[in-house]
Amino acid sequence: MTVEARQAQGGSKEALGISMADARALVADLAARRQWIYWLDLAACMVVGYTAFLLCPVDDLLSLRAAACIVLAAFAFYRGVLFVHEIVHAERELRWFSVVWHLVCGIPLLTPKFTFEFHHEHHASRTYGTAEDGEYVAYASEPRWRVILLPFSALAGPLAFVFRFLVLAPLSWLVPAIRPIVLTRASSLMIDADFERPLPPAGAPRPWLVQEISCFAYTSALLVLLLLGAYSPRRLLEAYLVIALALFVNWLRVLAAHRYEGSTERMTFPEQVLDSIDHPSVPVLGPLWAPVGLRFHAVHHLFPQLPYHQLGEARRRLAAATPPDAGYWSTEDRSLASSLRRLLAHPRKEAL
Numbered sequence: 126m127t128v129e130a131r132q133a134q135g136g137s138k139e140a141l142g143i144s145m146a147d148a149r150a151l152v153a154d155l156a157a158r159r160q161w162i163y164w165l166d167l168a169a170c171m172v173v174g175y176t177a178f179l180l181c182p183v184d185d186l187l188s189l190r191a192a193a194c195i196v197l198a199a200f201a202f203y204r205g206v207l208f209v210h211e212i213v214h215a216e217r218e219l220r221w222f223s224v225v226w227h228l229v230c231g232i233p234l235l236t237p238k239f240t241f242e243f244h245h246e247h248h249a250s251r252t253y254g255t256a257e258d259g260e261y262v263a264y265a266s267e268p269r270w271r272v273i274l275l276p277f278s279a280l281a282g283p284l285a286f287v288f289r290f291l292v293l294a295p296l297s298w299l300v301p302a303i304r305p306i307v308l309t310r311a312s313s314l315m316i317d318a319d320f321e322r323p324l325p326p327a328g329a330p331r332p333w334l335v336q337e338i339s340c341f342a343y344t345s346a347l348l349v350l351l352l353l354g355a356y357s358p359r360r361l362l363e364a365y366l367v368i369a370l371a372l373f374v375n376w377l378r379v380l381a382a383h384r385y386e387g388s389t390e391r392m393t394f395p396e397q398v399l400d401s402i403d404h405p406s407v408p409v410l411g412p413l414w415a416p417v418g419l420r421f422h423a424v425h426h427l428f429p430q431l432p433y434h435q436l437g438e439a440r441r442r443l444a445a446a447t448p449p450d451a452g453y454w455s456t457e458d459r460s461l462a463s464s465l466r467r468l469l470a471h472p473r474k475e476a477l
Contacts, residue, residue, distance in 0.1 A: 140395035142451020174201030259315030279372035
């Protein structure tokens with residue numbers, strides 16, 4: 126074992142209460158992905174989502190039935206979309222799952238995999254919490270009003286997605302000079318508005334273009350159907366409401382995923398874990414607002430390659446093997462509300 130590895134092991138033992146070697150040994154048998162769970166879960170999400178969407182009475186969107194359909198569709202599609210997180214972490218294992226996911230979810234909801242492939246930087250020790258991490262903002266030191274308003278940016282989200290693929294995509298194909306800007310500044314599901322996505326040395330991979338063309342074709346087809354009167358503007362409004370609600374809930378999840386107490390400087394691996402939050406005590410509501418295992422976010426940062434359906438068991442084993450006064454216990458929060466309250470209560474210098 127190298128000196129660096131020994132130091133990392135010691136740091137984890139001191140900060141978390143368990144060494145990484147012992148932690149990995151605890152979950153070694155949980156690494157296998159049960160493909161049938163993925164397929165069944167995705168199928169259930171799509172059946173519920175599309176059924177609720179189609180049964181919604183678009184002529185009476187203010188009715189209780191319409192509201193119920195919109196909420197049900199939003200949570201179902203929200204869960205379905207977040208499978209992109211699993212796909213990015215296990216691209217080879219979930220290759221065919223990814224193809225089907227794109228057809229039924231990723232393309233129709235304008236969230237293709239290439240927009241989330243930068244996620245690996247969120248787990249890298251050299252980039253987590255820095256300006257190179259598009260999924261991290263020091264919200265604990267941001268003005269409270271900005272944090273409070275963030276979820277409401279979901280109202281512009283659906284329009285931004287359509288603009289990206291219906292307008293910016295073909296424009297960037299026709300005007301090569303703006304292509305790099307579109308790919309680096311408007312092609313990532315990031316939370317840091319200042320994030321500039323680095324491009325691969327060889328340029329944008331072919332799958333990026335295939336996914337981008339697919340989204341353009343889909344949005345173009347909807348536009349044509351709308352202009353021909355074959356697609357109801359009210360159905361389009363319903364789609365807007367469903368996606369906006371899903372984005373709103375996702376913003377709440379994002380704000381509760383970490384403590385966001387970093388300062389754009391590199392963190393050690395134990396610091397990354399301690400900056401992340403688990404919500405193990407909300408087994409019913411948790412999977413709604415933090416689906417596909419994301420309510421076990423600290424466990425996920427400990428073991429990024431573990432499948433989502435094993436994170437709960439991994440945390441139970443860690444909890445049983447960790448002393449009650451260990452630092453790892455600070456990753457647990459009681460609820461979404463408690464995480465948001467703590468984030469807003471964190472001392473900061475308010476900006477004008």
